[in-house]
Amino acid sequence: MNYLAWRLLSLGAQLTRTMHCVSPQTVRVEDAFQDGDLILDLGGGGEGVIGRLRGRQVVAVDIRKDELDETPAGPIKVVGDARHLPFPDHSFEAVTAFFFLMYVPATDRSTVVREAFRVLMPGGSLRVWDVAIPAPGERAAKTFVVPVCAELPGTTIRTAYGVPWRGRQMSDRSIAELASDAGFAVSVRAARECAFYLVLTKPP
Numbered sequence: 757m758n759y760l761a762w763r764l765l766s767l768g769a770q771l772t773r774t775m776h777c778v779s780p781q782t783v784r785v786e787d788a789f790q791d792g793d794l795i796l797d798l799g800g801g802g803e804g805v806i807g808r809l810r811g812r813q814v815v816a817v818d819i820r821k822d823e824l825d826e827t828p829a830g831p832i833k834v835v836g837d838a839r840h841l842p843f844p845d846h847s848f849e850a851v852t853a854f855f856f857l858m859y860v861p862a863t864d865r866s867t868v869v870r871e872a873f874r875v876l877m878p879g880g881s882l883r884v885w886d887v888a889i890p891a892p893g894e895r896a897a898k899t900f901v902v903p904v905c906a907e908l909p910g911t912t913i914r915t916a917y918g919v920p921w922r923g924r925q926m927s928d929r930s931i932a933e934l935a936s937d938a939g940f941a942v943s944v945r946a947a948r949e950c951a952f953y954l955v956l957t958k959p960p
């Protein structure tokens with residue numbers, strides 16, 4: 757969803773109180789990759805932020821072909837399910853998840869993190885940028901939305917990501933725990949407002 761479409765949708769939804777929208781989050785995406793790295797970007801359709809950062813070094817895997825069709829040219833596009841990745845063990849130097857785990861029901865996240873661990877080479881890292889999602893409780897809003905301003909070297913992308921609120925509760929801590937259970941070491945855990953960033957390293 758582009759920024760203008762989101763603003764229009766947001767206005768209508770907030771008037772009807774169906775959407776819970778947090779304040780816009782500014783996320784700096786550092787280029788932490790090496791030139792020879794093969795990078796798997798989970799849920800890499802839509803804006804394709806990581807694909808814009810590293811082009812043909814990126815394999816963008818997304819369950820929806822229409823989302824990959826929208827993604828700017830650059831990455832290699834693969835239709836596939838992050839719960840059952842269509843790649844052999846130890847295939848990638850890096851795996852990324854840019855505002856992807858919020859799209860995965862909480863009950864499936866452990867499977868996704870374990871799959872990321874499997875396809876990573878020893879010593880490689882899973883990098884996660886995402887948002888803390890509280891439990892909806894008694895609130896009427898059905899959709900949780902986070903506007904994001906992604907600052908990449910040389911470009912800024914303004915967009916918004918929205919998911920059904922129920923069953924999507926998440927925090928940096930809950931993802932770090934899942935990752936530790938899968939065998940990752942938590943190398944970086946940083947939170948700013950409600951956005952968070954994790955670097956999860958597979959032991960060498």
Ligand SMILES: C[S@@+](CC[C@H](N)C(=O)[O-])C[C@H]1O[C@@H](n2cnc3c(N)ncnc32)[C@H](O)[C@@H]1O
Nearest residue numbers: 799801802803804805818819820823837838855
């Ligand atoms: C909107 S994108 C997230 C942002 C995207 N990484 C970007 O750079 O803009 C989330 C994507 O996850 C995809 N998705 C949801 N569940 C998935 C799964 N199990 N496996 C792979 N992709 C999935 C959705 O189709 C959607 O395109």
